[in-house]
Amino acid sequence: MNQAVTIENLELNRGNKNYLSIPIFTVEKGERLQITGLNGSGKTSLLQILAGLLIPDSGKIEIFGQRIDQLSGSEQEKFRSGQVGYIFQQPTLIAYLNPLENILLPCRLSELRQQRLEAHKTTANYEAYQLMAALKMENPELLRQSTGQLSIGQQQRVAIARALIGTPSLILADEAASALDPLTRQTMYEMLLQSAKEHEQTLICVDHTPYPGFDRCLDMSKINHSQQVAKLW
Numbered sequence: 001m002n003q004a005v006t007i008e009n010l011e012l013n014r015g016n017k018n019y020l021s022i023p024i025f026t027v028e029k030g031e032r033l034q035i036t037g038l039n040g041s042g043k044t045s046l047l048q049i050l051a052g053l054l055i056p057d058s059g060k061i062e063i064f065g066q067r068i069d070q071l072s073g074s075e076q077e078k079f080r081s082g083q084v085g086y087i088f089q090q091p092t093l094i095a096y097l098n099p100l101e102n103i104l105l106p107c108r109l110s111e112l113r114q115q116r117l118e119a120h121k122t123t124a125n126y127e128a129y130q131l132m133a134a135l136k137m138e139n140p141e142l143l144r145q146s147t148g149q150l151s152i153g154q155q156q157r158v159a160i161a162r163a164l165i166g167t168p169s170l171i172l173a174d175e176a177a178s179a180l181d182p183l184t185r186q187t188m189y190e191m192l193l194q195s196a197k198e199h200e201q202t203l204i205c206v207d208h209t210p211y212p213g214f215d216r217c218l219d220m221s222k223i224n225h226s227q228q229v230a231k232l233w
């Protein structure tokens with residue numbers, strides 16, 4: 001089984017409008033895929049469906065051989081916290097936890113992430129500082145101050161480390177660089193691409209501006225049939 005993601009006959013409607021219609025969409029294990037596309041073309045909706053954060057009206061969604069559309073709410077949460085690192089467009093950190101506690105949170109929630117840290121002979125604390133150093137925020141004081149005192153770009157770097165800690169098998173990044181300066185954007189992409197290559201993680205990144213080095217770059221209109229129909233009009 002070489003497929004990380006298989007979607008068949010997926011439909012997402014809101015009211016009487018169809019927003020996603022995906023007959024078939026596959027991503028291979030370890031593939032690094034970039035998705036571009038117009039505003040409103042369904043990129044965020046697709047990533048949220050893959051993470052189990054949004055339930056479509058119909059369709060088969062298989063991730064690493066598991067039908068996530070057939071899991072209960074708690075099973076989906078367990079799957080997500082163990083297997084999926086999700087980077088939102090906005091930092092979405094927990095304000096009452098400091099930056100370090102935010103980064104460590106997925107390891108507290110998922111045994112699988114803890115086991116991977118043990119397998120890599122490291123600890124959650126050590127990996128948190130390593131990730132932040134790679135994201136050029138190595139000053140330990142920054143990680144212990146109040147989260148609200150960080151700039152939005154600094155908070156986003158914390159959110160990126162939170163998604164990557166414990167080496168999730170699937171990384172989903174939704175316009176993750178939109179709050180980052182150009183140099184940090186480059187640092188983030190090089191880090192994601194390198195991590196995916198080294199650990200055979202599957203990486204799906206949405207961005208309006210393509211970044212070099214991905215295995216495949218797809219426009220959303222190639223994935224979402226309702227976009228092809230929309231284009232005809």
Ligand SMILES: Nc1ncnc2c1ncn2[C@@H]1O[C@H](COP(=O)(O)OP(=O)(O)OP(=O)(O)O)[C@@H](O)[C@H]1O
Pocket residue numbers: 014019037038039040041042043044045046
């Ligand atoms: N909560 C919601 N209720 C109703 N419609 C929604 C909701 N969220 C998104 N939509 C609609 O679904 C469609 C797809 O939105 P989505 O956010 O997935 O697009 P996108 O390609 O990520 O857009 P962008 O590039 O602007 O981020 C849009 O037409 C949007 O208006």
